[in-house]
Amino acid sequence: MDEVPLLEVRHLDKVYENGYHADRDISFSIPSGKLVGLIGPNGCGKTTMMRCINKMHMPTSGDILIDGESVMPKTPAEVARLVSNVPAEMTASFGLTVFETVMLGRYPYLQNMWWETEEDESIVVDTLKKFGVYHLQDRALNMLSSGEQQRVLIAKAYVQNPRLMLVDEPTSHLDMKYKLDVMEYLRAMIKQDMTILVAEHDISLMARYCDLCIIMKKGQLIAIGEPKKVITEELIREVYEVEASVGFDRDGEIYVLPKRYKGPPEDEVPLE
Template identity: 40%
Template sequence: MQCEETMVKVEKISFGYNSKKALKGIELEAGKGEFIGLMGPNGSGKTTLMRCINRLLTIQEGLIFLADHELKTLNMMDIAKLCTTIPASIPDDFSLKVRDFVALGRTPYVTNWWWEGDEDEKIVDEALEEFKVSDFSGRRLNELSTGEKARVLLAKGVVQRPKIMLVDEPSAHLDLKYQLQVMESLRSLSRKGITVITASHDINLLTKYCDKVILLSKGEIVDYGSPHDVVNEKAMQEVYGVDVSLVTKGDTIFVLPMKPSEPPTDAEIVKTGQRGMLA
């Protein structure tokens, strides 16, 4: 899809934990209404990148812009008005009522100690209806199923009225029906103009729903583009260490993992001249 307005711009950022670099020279742009998926194995930097974009982590090099605002010039409330972060799950010991939890998404707009203005109430009610959680809005979070909690998290994110939505593992612990429902909801939000960036281990959900995907490995971007451009047998083997078969149905490419890739033998390394490169 063509996007005239850049909502997220990342310029050569790096971040590390102690002496270990978790992100190295990352560059990307996400336009208004784009749905972008972050893919890569554990430790590749997916969640770390999102935490840098919303400044939960402070980058050590480079620049980040949200809607043309340099990230380091914004306070946390300004960031919250531009960008919402949706975690993978709600802790089991959270016992707030659903409506009260969703209403917390209005916190960046609070001007009084008790915020419940008519406009806030209307926004919360609309989100409860949109994500079909109004019927159990009086129940407590620790009484809900995993699928119900996923919809509640989306409702809370939407009442924040963000321009950018960062979503971590949206399909985690969900059965097939709710995986698809959550991804359909995220794509619908992107079509309404919200820039959605999601990290997931489910490659097939990302290739099915996202406009673009970013393939990460060891803190670096391996490739960035449409799913058809990025997802191929060679890339999956090199990044995930798995031999795959690709199946195309309609406009969607699906990845079928076949077996772990065999590492090259010493003879193969010598023959191809890789030993010196790896030493």
């Protein structure tokens, strides 16, 4: 292997203080410039893993490497310049405008912790334009529609100019149009030498847009690979315990149609 993988997770284990074992011995690596989907049932450890990657939580054991360097000895500010984060929920903050919200993404770069420079401003204006929210810049963030808010939050993560962007359930409140819109923007960003790890429940959407899919269940890595190879009816049955048909439409695009919940299989061996 010549190229250093952008993100390498080595034997990541995370046990919370209350004893909940969220991630069990997860290892994988992803190359630079890919859109990577993270799929798994609720509570399977996706969010915990993402939080370990940007050191929001400390892993119980294991190591995270970005560009071949471990993030563990890095300061939070250094990590913030490498990894940005689009949280699943944005707390409404007393009417910060779109411009101010996106400007907050420049925080890890602020020289004197106080004033933004002309360069910061130009990056923000540029990004507002890129994400089609330029005309909204003076509006309060919490007055925008969910789709527009999501774009603004992605723009905010983008101005952080990271190597890796973590996106947690970006399309959960959005209609079809905005779902596609968000995925297209994520896809466009990876062309700018950015790698994106996106956790999402819509498997069809993930299969269509992602270069790679990571499948998790109960804190363990089940599979990683190209969506069309990884996502199968057997896999859906094992991971979600539902019957689903996985098919291809006329354009050869994969889709997943959940059909019925059949309950846990009788012969299931608990993943303890």
